[in-house]
Amino acid sequence: MDAGEEKRKRSAGRLCCLCKGNKAALKRPKTLEQICKECFYAVFEEEIHTVIVDNNLFKAGERVAIGASGGKDSTVLAYVLSKLNGQYNYGLDLFLLSVDEGITGYRDDSLETVKRNEVQYGLPLKIVSYKELYGWTMDEIVKSIGLKNNCTFCGVFRRQALDRGAALMRADKLVTGHNADDIAETVLLNLLRGDIARLGRCTQITTGEDGPIPRCKPFKYTYEKEIVIYPYDLCIYSPNAYRGFAREFIKDLEKIRPRAILDIIRSGENFRISNSTKMPEQGMCERCGYISSQKWCKACVLLDGLNRGLPKLGIGRARAP
Amino acid sequence: MEPCGTLILLNFNGGLELLCRSTKVHHVDVELKPGADGLIMKDLLCWIRTNLIKERPEMFMKGDSVRPGVLVLVNDCDWELSGNLDTRLEEKDEVVFISTLHGG
Ligand SMILES: [Zn+2]
């Protein structure tokens, strides 16, 4: 008996509850089922296929941008989507879309990961830079405004970058790797902030259907734990910045009651907004067409300030026209 | 010869490697607690906190377990299937820690 075989024997605990043949390798948080690796890959992919079909996420012939950050979610999403696209003949024209903020050194690792994915999955990669999207790199913005205020720019520009990039690359749709844990966290944060408009939007699987580029989240019901385990021996992603307290709270809840994540998403979905609540009007930016409740969107206000040499414009309470 | 401990292969991933000198793979020799008849995960975590984690131990542990959001695989298997903290470890076992708390 060699060492490997001995090890398998020793830890040969329960059998997979699906195939009843192999040894169980993980406990699914969603269902608490104990399943083997082979069955896990199959149900993981099958569930995402079901979500895609049940929600009519795509139409044949669509050109779909996969927002690719080099992180685990978008990497697994790219892999699974391209696999399902082949297996079930979705007829999608998929490509990877990454944003280069133009911060020296900052994106090197993650862009390397995305370039590896381009080769591994055979998906074309488009990298759009802040320079192309906004006319400014982050380094140039920092030079112009100093380090103190650049977070305002970062947040606003980043939020719009994928949408603008997808439009630039003439995509019909943008998909992102937001998973069930992300969405549960967003539901909680929007509840805590009392942001009813965002609360309503954040649980929708597709948003922006009235805008230039609809965005959808095929991993809406996919647990982070499974996304992390799915490719783990491939070691294909680069870790990103650490996340905050709401995320930790989600993980604490998951530990006590794994279904809590789906329950939070459901409660967000079931939230009803009374008709007497005044909702901010969703309009379009007059300059760029991005969704905005003001005449100009936040990015355009900031850009206007930058271009006119008044970079403080749009930060805090100051407003352009 | 000195009685030695249990050889374990550790693998830190998903950002946890940053807590131990940015090294993912560690071959470690864990001495048993006096009187213990074998190594269990609870003692291994204790040993890691004392001997390997160089900074921010709270990113790795909460109480006497890993913090929620850190996945643990023992010989390729979810530790929730082998008894979590009570999982028994043997010579040359491989334990993988993956943080999910670093964004994607
Ligand atoms: Zn199975």
Ligand SMILES: [Zn+2]
């Ligand atoms: Zn605009």
